[in-house]
Amino acid sequence: MPTYKAPLRDMKFVMNELLEADQHLAAMPYYKDNDTADADLLGQVLDEAARFVETEVLPLNQVGDREGCVRDEHGNVTTPSGFKAAYRKFCDAGWPGLDADPQWGGQGMPHLVSIAMNEMITGANVAWGMYPGLSHGAYSALAAVGTDELKQLYLPKIVSGEWSGTMCLTEPHAGTDLGIIRTKASDNGDGSYSITGTKIFISAGEHDLTDNIVHLVLARLEGSPAGTKGISLFLVPKFIPASDGSLGERNGVVCGSLEHKMGIHGNATAVLNFDGARGWLVGEVNKGMNHMFIMMNAARLGTGLQGLGLGEVAYQNALAYAKDRLQMRHEPRVSREAADPIIVHPDVRRMLLTGKAYTEAGRALALWLALSLDTEHHHPDEAKRKEAGDLVALLTPIAKAFMTDNGFNVAVQSQQVFGGHGYIAEWGMEQFVRDARIGQIYEGTNGIQALDLLGRKVLMDGGKKLQSLAGTLQAFVEEHEGDEAIGDYVNQLGKAAQQLGSLTMVIGQKAMSGPEGADEVNAAAVDFLRFFGHVVYGYLWARMAKLAQDKIDGGFDKDGFYLGKVQTAKFYFAKLFPETKALAATIKAGNDPLAVDDRAVFGWEPDLAHA
Amino acid sequence: MPTYKAPLRDMKFVMNELLEADQHLAAMPYYKDNDTADADLLGQVLDEAARFVETEVLPLNQVGDREGCVRDEHGNVTTPSGFKAAYRKFCDAGWPGLDADPQWGGQGMPHLVSIAMNEMITGANVAWGMYPGLSHGAYSALAAVGTDELKQLYLPKIVSGEWSGTMCLTEPHAGTDLGIIRTKASDNGDGSYSITGTKIFISAGEHDLTDNIVHLVLARLEGSPAGTKGISLFLVPKFIPASDGSLGERNGVVCGSLEHKMGIHGNATAVLNFDGARGWLVGEVNKGMNHMFIMMNAARLGTGLQGLGLGEVAYQNALAYAKDRLQMRHEPRVSREAADPIIVHPDVRRMLLTGKAYTEAGRALALWLALSLDTEHHHPDEAKRKEAGDLVALLTPIAKAFMTDNGFNVAVQSQQVFGGHGYIAEWGMEQFVRDARIGQIYEGTNGIQALDLLGRKVLMDGGKKLQSLAGTLQAFVEEHEGDEAIGDYVNQLGKAAQQLGSLTMVIGQKAMSGPEGADEVNAAAVDFLRFFGHVVYGYLWARMAKLAQDKIDGGFDKDGFYLGKVQTAKFYFAKLFPETKALAATIKAGNDPLAVDDRAVFGWEPDLAHA
Known part of the structure; x- marks a missing residue:
């Protein structure tokens, strides 16, 4: 176990x-x-x-x-x-x-x-x-x-855990594309609305942990405009509470079925059928997408944390197994048995260090964003709040996508350390892989995160958010480029950060160059996010290495923790960061290699008569 | 479905x-x-x-x-x-x-x-x-x-499918490291042996498809030397046949349990307990490992085919879904619905083309090796047989590891095309991912394949096998470097092939430079195999593109098949082949970043007193 x-x-x-x-x-x-x-x-x-x-x-x-x-x-x-x-x-x-x-x-x-x-x-x-x-x-x-009334009725119960919540976005025909949802809301004239439609993939959608479940539901008010500008957010409780919080009648929302999934079996992924369920408007009419993004940004960082947590636990177990499992000889020997613990074999160390390097950088990013959230919400200085909010906006898609991609890959590599035993259920490693896979898919697929990053967060404001971060990086690089401990890392980081800027310029120019501009952004986005992710992790590893080296130099490294940081940073820059070389090439290649002939390559004829 | x-x-x-x-x-x-x-x-x-x-x-x-x-x-x-x-x-x-x-x-x-x-x-x-x-x-x-007697008794039944076979290698404490197996064989004095021990992870180890099961079992004859040089191969039938092939008594081999696995649920992965089971020697005493390699090489190519087949089916289903699923608008529109088929979005095309490029190159490699096997076994010219055999030996670990790694990655990316539906069992995509995962683990983990390639196949004969293939590549590059259609690919390929040679030299020198030489090979092996794999796929894609372009130029491309080849080759060199840039850097980084302090990084103290 x-x-x-x-x-x-x-x-x-x-x-x-x-x-x-x-x-x-x-x-x-x-x-x-x-x-x-x-x-x-x-x-x-x-x-x-x-x-x-x-x-x-x-x-x-x-x-x-x-x-x-x-x-x-x-x-x-x-x-x-x-x-x-x-x-x-x-x-x-x-x-x-x-x-x-x-x-x-x-x-x-x-x-x-x-x-x-x-x-x-x-x-x-x-x-x-x-x-x-x-x-x-x-x-x-x-x-x-929420209105004060809704807050007073619901928030204390949610905060105490007596009631739980859900996010009801996806419909059978509408996942990424929420603009085409069909769930309808009509005004009951008494301050409540009547909600009808089918929502799928609702995590924690129905269960026995709490007395009540508070669904936050995207629906289309009668007469609203088409697309995302006609969507409103409603609160639909499973049981309708009286004003004192006591539970009243069962509302018209029922779990139609549970999905059979690859993993996260312990969570109920529900199909929810809303049949004239009573709901209350949350926020403004037709602003549902904006309001839902408040939840989604938190959920995206939360999903990134799943990649981090699953990477960490998979790494921990692979490490324990690698110390324990005796297989093949090594020179010099470290065991009197016929074989040595597999942790001595360099390729096993490579897999383990990959886990350590990605999870520790991921943790630094997650907590940096957490502190930035605190700053965004509570700092007395408005400029500080704005700066922190921009950083959170910029880095949230990286936290979601880069951390879940790395988490999945770390889970897979950690499973690999176990050899055949990694494929067997009782060891638990294959569950980590199955559970980690969903993080790359839900709360906006990682492809969508990449579009959010490149299209919305970087290009749409003319690169301002990116430039602000680039300034921080540049200052760090200039301060430390001659540093004995991290000068080499800082040079690599500085070059990559500059390249990120120039790649952004190139994509930005292509994006504005004609009707295919959007395709150029779409074609580059995933590789761009990964490149950007390495720049962020590289920055964090360089900073951690510097801090750790100072502690070592000061004689404060009693248990080797800081030496571990310094050596893991070295591994990161030697073995993981070079992925940026490949990514720079694939980003530069642009959309041209993807603009293939549909009939020849995919056996597909666009039905242009319908366009 | x-x-x-x-x-x-x-x-x-x-x-x-x-x-x-x-x-x-x-x-x-x-x-x-x-x-x-x-x-x-x-x-x-x-x-x-x-x-x-x-x-x-x-x-x-x-x-x-x-x-x-x-x-x-x-x-x-x-x-x-x-x-x-x-x-x-x-x-x-x-x-x-x-x-x-x-x-x-x-x-x-x-x-x-x-x-x-x-x-x-x-x-x-x-x-x-x-x-x-x-x-x-x-x-x-x-x-x-096998002896003539064994062949005459068993082969017709195996060839007809009446009886099935297994490979019994792994034991609970011995997977990669077969030198430490404990299953014992003792001579019964009547031409048969008595086999006792426990084998695990035996695919198709027990089932109801056939009347009899023929286990090929590695065991240690009493008095044999330690390690791999003391292992012999035995045939142990589930039922002991009479000389006419009729089934006699039940032998002392029993399925103790079946494993619960991540995937390949339809195959019985058995723990087999041999308790004084009667067996017959196959081949020579203490040459069991050599003989088993005959099976293992076939099994390794067969495992590579699993990566290919699963990549292909995952790609086919992702392609069908991408044509069908309407989500998000695209300019120009190709649907009169509110959203367009997702196949128009460049990032979806990137995922699909990744599947197509890897599977089609994998198919070319697999069939090239198949024809080489035919040549190795049946060509009248000994030099041709030797040349083909060398090629098979060199490329089998690539076929096994590169094809299963790519197959798994293609399955994962194809699953990604489905968004949330990819995570749901009924769509079948998550099964492909689970089923594909084992290919990277069994029949020698992909890390072991990489060591086999770099250590045994490339370095151990002083690079002769590699040079022979390099000669073929070099001749191809020289012939086509000015070619209008493929000149650019050929230049990339030529550079990478040269780099493969120089990386091999560097690793080879390090390997001989001292006691840590073996660590340098171990540290580089996995990245080296992947680099080598891209050189092989690059060669095959360039050849296929040239052939296809000639057909197009000749007016023979009626259905676009050849245009599809040409454009997929372009994609491969633009978007997948650049991985070699990262790999060259990580190979050059060598073992140094992995030679970390065990206590500081891993919290582990080698028990050197035991060494």
């Missing part, structure tokens, strides 16, 4: 040494007033979170995969053994409201801590973690744009 | 136009005498094979995945619904003996045809195909080194 230990040491290194989080948080009155800015306190919360996750959540991971969720003939869904009891303990300890506002019963902790805990939860049991994860998304959207 | 059409047109293109197979086969008396060298006949066999596979084998793929194999308390195993009936039809039609020698009841067809059919079978249903696949391996080993 796989094991998992929350990477507390590394989390605290990132928070305290890399980000110097307590100094930043102390500058924000919200955290100062809530007494939640202190590094020691945050560390204690993380320790407690780790204990909870390792004790209560981890043991349910394989059970959840084996049992899955079961739907009865009435549409009721039972979660796997132990899920409900663990969820209850989770609520009793106040974890659902960790970073929620105290006015709704939350603890007012920074995102920094809740995001670190989310990494732990997904590492231990991603399917279980999705139930509170979705609730958190619903909380964010409702808190941001 | 996924569909599959055997890629007959492409197979015939490779056989007839790229390889000009009939001319080569006609030069070999074995095929000439068996009347199996004629291109039309081979084409008809392929057509018939496609009909059988599409009608009988394909419909059982999802059933097999859902039902799996079931073992009862006595160790009997039932295969999924329909597997047995399809297998019977397969035998009735004579398919098991397609390329077997007529003296044992085979049809004497070239490997070229049987390997093409194997691709079809794995594309349609890899789990089902493994049953006859393993039998074929057992046939090869027995035919090559």
